[in-house]
Amino acid sequence: MTDTASRARQRGGTPPVRRKGELSPLAKAGKELDERLPAARGTRSLLNKVFPDHWSFMLGEIALYSFIILLLTGTYLTFFFDASMGDVVYNGTYVPLRGITMSEAFSSTLKISFDVRGGLIMRQIHHWAALLFVAAMLVHMLRVFFTGAFRKPRETNWIIGSTLLMLGIVEGFIGYGLPDDLLSGTGLRITQGIIQSTPIVGTWLSYLIFGGEYPGTEIIGRFYILHVLLLPGIILALVAVHIALVTVQKHTQFPGPGRTERNVLGERVLPTYGAKAGGFFAIVFGVLALMGGLFQINPIWLYGPYTPSQVTSGSQPDWYFGAFDGIVRLWPAWETRFPDYTIPAAFWAVQIPTIVIVGMMFYPMIERKLTKDNAHHNLLQRPRDVPVRTGLGVMGLLFYFVLVASGGNDLIATKFQISLNAMTWIGRIALVVLPPLGYWITYRICLGLQMHDRTVLEHGIETGIIKRLPSGEFIEVHQPLGPVDSHGHGTLQYAGAPVPKKMNTFGGVGRRMIGFFRPVAELPPPPKTNGDAQPEDARPKELAGTSSGGSSSDSSVDSTED
């Protein structure tokens, strides 16, 4: 009998010796259930599902949890919101706006903020959750991009994810428009101008969306049903497919000891992963509750109701719309004119983000085509190992950051005492110059990091110990990571996992370090980093040695049979 089994005996108590036909109430309920819907096997394999553990895998979870919080808080808000553009004279609690004519939508948003007990915090949590939802999706997407997690077989999920990001942005923008306040009304006005700028169908499209001449009386009602039914429904369905695909295809993992293309290493759903994920949902909710309570967001009573003749200086959209605002600010006055027809400058401006978005969506196919890499990938790549992709990612990010910054260039100009016109020109030039520059620098950094990894594998870790040779020469002592050849060069090959570069770090087995800032418990020495192609049973013995009753997969079978 193995250690595991004997320990199990101690902990699990005596074997469950039951008299025939006598079941515990729980087992009885399970049996009744299974007789109707045979689910024992499916349930067990779901609870045994293994999730790899890496901090960057939590980003998608944040997006999922903020979406759930959006559904919860949003449903509450619908109890009080009135999506009508009908005029009312405000006579509510907020004195400064009394006697002002406004839409029912604006008035009911004031009601939520002032006359519903706890309504304001619900509104603010909802708004913060929306901002977090889009942000988490974007950062999650960056993680997937830079680690190559989108490669075959996961291209479909990349496209679904990109679609979700776009839908999230649209859903957020529409929700931001619902209160019919001056700030969002200004954003809506700009959006209408962009829609109207479409060649040939622009005017018809704008009339179709607004039900006539802008602003009309229908847009808030239409936005409402899109915001609370249609778009959340589509998002929910796509989220379900997204998660189903992750479940079926299983999560990717970083290379490391014992991790291969054919397995996934981590923790099972029950109990550890489930407890952590459930706890993390509460943490995300808790942070959003704190933000909703402490940080004011979208104080519509300070903006006032929408009217086409007014605007406030420094008008800013929510952050995820900043890039779109940035491009229309930067785009020069290049209008295409025919005698009877016009293609407005704004149309050309929005083609830029459109091209970037389409390129992003189809990036997996483009990369597969260019690299001719048609292999099945479950192991992630370190960004440094794919300099071209990493460079392209940085290029896209810089492009995006310039646009976001330009979306607030008037505020930057005010706060930093820079000429507004200079800010526009800085943005225009930076948009063209920075991305290629960023690509080149990133490419060089990646190559440098790659070379350093190989240097350490060949010569060992710098110990910081300076030795004086009899000849008088000073050399630094290097600690080899593994066996060395006759020249004293390390024989370990790079396998895509982090290489330890300082004494007392563990490189590829970093995950097993206990403690956040420094190791707080004694750990096994670093195993060989070439775990990539090893079958599980060739796992370094040290890992198994740490367990009090170490068991390979085989010994656990033994234990069940003796």
Next chain:
Amino acid sequence: MNDGSATEPTPEQLEQMSREEQMLAGAQADGVHILHRRDRFPVPGTKAEKRAERQVAALFGLTFLGALAFMVCYVAVPWKFKLGDNNGYKWYTPALGISLGVALLGIGCGAVLWAKKLMPEEEVAQDRHDDPSTEFDMQTTGSTIVQGLVDTGLGRRKVLTRSLGLGAGAFGLAALFPVVGGLIVRPRGELDHTLWRKGVRLVQVDGTPLRPEDMEPGSLATVFPNVPDGTTNAYAPTMLIRLRPGTVIKTRKGQQNFQWGDYVAYSKICTHLGCPVSLYEQQTNRILCPCHQSQFDVLQDAKPIFGPATRPLPQLPITVDADGYFIARSDYIEPVGPAFWERKNP
């Protein structure tokens, strides 16, 4: 999920197993290999274990206190807004946020800490099983699909296939009609006209008409046509500017007599994307759109001199009626606001 390598234990063997052994056998059947599993605290009741337990319990206790505080704050803190009255209203939302946040963070951090510090430490490998289907499965599935289609006779019975295609296609199109048709609104040239007409008075937002002597030199007033919906219409808002004496405007051809003395009127709707161009710089006679920073020079008949706008702000011809109030001499002579496809370029 069974990878076939593990043989299921017999019922007799199963009966002999402990609960944990049964769990391990189940994992084995699911292709889940528990490489490493041990209790965080193999010796029960150590100081470290008790400390970890106390930490988690303290966090759950925080949740209890937070939830309690939330209920108390919800009921006890004054929540009604009163202007200028410091009745504690401003603490209501922060109090709810802090108590709710503490309650949620307590249970969340507690659960994570519980998993990290007290639940058994595991290192588990699961087989992926993501090989493509077997040749047999693929061939037979393909044959099933194709044979099924052949059995329907879709390819063979040309008349049936074509009539079905025709019918289904027409029906699909018919379904689109009410969906799109109900939404389509025919533009009737509204974009070429505004509410301004000959003789309509220029009024302020509260409806009071304006006389020349109401404005200081160098000042700007937002004016609306004195017609129903004049102040809420999206294309009618107009800026009436009184120039400083001696300011000469380089007017566009055919618009020389649009101004009245030192008074000029331009559309307030930006020709870029329709924001109200609100910022008038008296000293430089420039108008700035706060949305995308287009700048218009009043001295050059509101021509765009910087930023994304491509067209000058349309000018409204004005004069003064017999009672001494400003009136429009006609509508704008060109479309107001953002450009569109049908906009002519004479």
